[in-house]
Amino acid sequence: MNFRIQYDRQDEFLPICEDFNEMAVRLKESVTKIQQQEQNRKELLAGISHDIRSPLTSIQAYVEGLMDGVARTPKVQRSYLATIKTKVEDLDRMVSQLFLFSKMELGDYPENSIRLRLDEKIEAAVLEAKEEYKEHGLQLITDLTPVTVTADPIQLERVISNVMGNSLKYKEQEKGLLRISLIKNGATCTLTFDDDGPGVPEEALPHLFEAFYRSDPARQNPQKGSGLGLAIVKSIITHAGGSIQAKRSEFGGLKIEICLSCEEGSESDGKNTDRGR
Ligand SMILES: Nc1ncnc2c1ncn2[C@@H]1O[C@H](COP(=O)(O)OP(=O)(O)OP(=O)(O)O)[C@@H](O)[C@H]1O
Numbered sequence: 452m453n454f455r456i457q458y459d460r461q462d463e464f465l466p467i468c469e470d471f472n473e474m475a476v477r478l479k480e481s482v483t484k485i486q487q488q489e490q491n492r493k494e495l496l497a498g499i500s501h502d503i504r505s506p507l508t509s510i511q512a513y514v515e516g517l518m519d520g521v522a523r524t525p526k527v528q529r530s531y532l533a534t535i536k537t538k539v540e541d542l543d544r545m546v547s548q549l550f551l552f553s554k555m556e557l558g559d560y561p562e563n564s565i566r567l568r569l570d571e572k573i574e575a576a577v578l579e580a581k582e583e584y585k586e587h588g589l590q591l592i593t594d595l596t597p598v599t600v601t602a603d604p605i606q607l608e609r610v611i612s613n614v615m616g617n618s619l620k621y622k623e624q625e626k627g628l629l630r631i632s633l634i635k636n637g638a639t640c641t642l643t644f645d646d647d648g649p650g651v652p653e654e655a656l657p658h659l660f661e662a663f664y665r666s667d668p669a670r671q672n673p674q675k676g677s678g679l680g681l682a683i684v685k686s687i688i689t690h691a692g693g694s695i696q697a698k699r700s701e702f703g704g705l706k707i708e709i710c711l712s713c714e715e716g717s718e719s720d721g722k723n724t725d726r727g728r
């Protein structure tokens with residue numbers, strides 16, 4: 452695959468030699484791609500095994516503790532059962548995320564796109580979550596331009612709640628801020644989530660959308676998440692013809708920037724076909 456024909460004469464053989472060389476380049480590219488996919492698959496399997504094993508090990512230890520009579524008092528027994536319940540919930544969440552992700556990877560994609568006002572969709576999601584987030588110390592602020600897009604409202608909700616949920620989950624200070632802004636640039640719009648949390652190291656930014664990626668390399672805190680949220684978000688956005696990037700936020704934390712196609716022109720007369728869902 453590294454062999455190239457050196458042919459300097461300008462005759463009828465030159466295009467054939469050029470075609471051969473081009474074919475060799477493409478073949479090498481596709482082999483590299485397959486090797487990369489194989490490597491990703493191995494990492495994915497290692498990730499799944501690790502993440503499923505940790506809660507299973509705890510469940511096993513607590514069940515044995517109950518059976519062996521280590522937990523003597525009803526109070527201790529209840530606390531063992533509560534831990535088992537939490538671990539089972541972790542497993543359940545992980546398996547549901549994994550199921551959704553693999554369905555999307557296989558192209559089994561729920562598709563019910565409609566014309567909707569993205570700004571109103573975000574406003575509604577924020578309104579619903581605002582109080583609960585505030586109680587947990589994260590203030591949500593919005594700066595939204597009216598924008599009409601064609602998208603699946605359920606998938607959009609998933610995108611918004613996943614990204615918002617991360618800002619809440621990874622906040623380290625007692626109080627934090629998340630700004631959600633939406634601007635329009637002709638036939639495209641940019642939806643940005645900016646938080647003032649810990650962010651991630653620069654080298655982690657391009658990897659956040661990979662399945663099972665966590666910026667915490669020791670994969671401590673598996674209870675915080677399975678590392679599938681942003682991979683699902685990316686899959687939804689790509690499927691809708693958009694793009695997504697992670698950057699450093701000017702607020703000091705993480706910025707997630709999503710670009711989508713939208714309808715050109717003013718939204719002043721736009722009707723939200725998603726109203727009331
Ligand atoms: N707002 C954020 N601030 C700091 N780190 C973040 C933020 N959002 C994501 N991350 C980092 O990116 C990783 C991947 O995020 P992702 O949402 O894909 O997975 P998760 O939150 O770990 O699990 P899941 O979303 O499946 O419950 C996280 O584990 C975390 O390390």
Ligand SMILES: [Mg+2]
Pocket residue numbers: 613616617676679680681
């Ligand atoms: Mg997440």
